[in-house]
Amino acid sequence: MWRIDRRILAQFDFISIIFIMPLIFISHWLIGEVVPMLAQKHTAYVFFAFLAFAVVFFLPIRRMNWMIPIIYWINILLLVAVEFFGHSRLGAKRWIEIPFVHATIQPSEFVKPALILMLAYLISKAPPPPDGYRIKEFLKISAYILLPFILIAKEPDLGTAMVLVMIGFGVLFFVGVYWKIWATIFVAVVLMFPIVYTQLLHDYQKQRILDFVAEKPSYHVQQSIIAIGSGGWSGKDKDDATQTQMRFLPIATSDFIFAYVVERTGFLGSLFIITMYILLILHLFAVSVYHDDYYIKVVASAIAFMIFIYMSVNIAMTMGLAPVVGVPLPMFSYGGSSFLNFIILFAVMENLVSFRFKDSYDSRGTKSFL
Structure with a gap:
């Protein structure tokens, strides 16, 4: 009889999902406040991403x-x-x-x-x-x-x-x-850094570095810092978040969405978002350390590094602590490609973790995980 094998389901890493879901819901809420039409598209991205998650999760990755x-x-x-x-x-x-x-x-x-x-x-x-x-x-x-x-x-x-x-x-x-x-x-x-800077970087890339080290930040970063500073302890109401609602803050739904998080929810809201990321990163490293399987070890640690790099660069950029680059806040900024990438990688990790004993289950008489 075809059925879901509880032994496989028991291996599923629900903790990662618990940390991811608040990021998705809060992101959708904030994007909808800025541009409602984008929120509808973002919902479609989320739907197709989780559809891809389901497909990838049930693929026989180890055999492929x-x-x-x-x-x-x-x-x-x-x-x-x-x-x-x-x-x-x-x-x-x-x-x-x-x-x-x-x-x-x-x-x-x-x-x-x-x-x-x-x-x-x-x-x-x-x-x-x-x-x-x-x-x-x-x-x-x-x-x-x-x-x-x-x-x-x-x-x-x-x-x-x-x-x-x-x-x-x-x-x-x-x-x-x-x-x-x-x-x-x-x-x-x-x-080699001086050679790379003088010979390999394009003019606009050099300008970003110059803007970063300049005494006065670029216009985008200035508006972002104003939005962050105005958020206070607990943030502002939607109509009072003037940096975003009056379009002073550029790209408020993607590259500079963290600035809107702080303007809208304040220090407490931003602390919650950062805490979710930190807990997720630490959990992924724990998954990597716990397992001896190098497939799990590499995929889990790679996702952790990827989230850490994206998160730290994006947040530092909005505060003027790093050059402005097109790095989204992972699973939070508006955009389909980046979100889909992360969800597929999580699906691969969940597959590797959940089905790592599947062959031994099958050898003991289980027909299938479905």
Whole structure:
């Protein structure tokens, strides 16, 4: 008889879902206050994302791991295709048009889960020794990280490229690399920074850094700081949140949504949002440490690093503590691609955790998890 196996359901990580749901509901509420039409679209994004979650969750991922390198290289080919067939917007060539439907996709968004799965595949095939990977294994895995980094940085989209490389090397740091390799990389980065700044950065990227170090912040950051400062202890009513309602605060539903959080809900509301993120990150690292399975270890730690990087950069940016880059607040800012990426990654993690004993269940007579 086909039925849901309770032993599999018992392994499901409900704690992550508990931390995610308040972020989704509060985000929808705030987006609806600013632009009601966007809230309707955001609802559609959430619906399709959780539909994708259900599909991915029930896939036999462990038995399909041979497809992971194929998925990775397809994403690399899409990044290469951007160079030849991509569409430019505001001086950046990042999009590919889908034939016949006149819609575009941004391959750099899809490469994140592809890279994370590829790292899980590579590390599970050749786990690190007790003292960490040595130079040969480190360079091999690093090549898979640096290839999409170079292609995305060339678009140019340095923000996404830097996020990608930090996630990749964050995972390697977490699973273990010989300490002398990290020391060498640190020294090399410090020495190469002047060359990177003068020779590789585009003018608008240099301007963002100059705006960051300037005595007076840019207009966007000024308005964001005003919104944050006006929120006080418990925030303002909707009609009194003038920075957002009168459109002084730019991009209040995406890049600068945290500033609206503080203006609307004050210190207490922003503290609650940050606490949800911190608890989620700590929980994901706990999941990673608890399991010896390198698929779970890599995917859980990669999601934790990804959330931490996005959250910290976005919040620091709104307060003038980091250069302005197009990094959304994870699962909170308006936008379908980023939200879908996170939900799919959580679905992969939940699948790996919930079905890790499925083969032993089946061998004892359970027909199926359905």
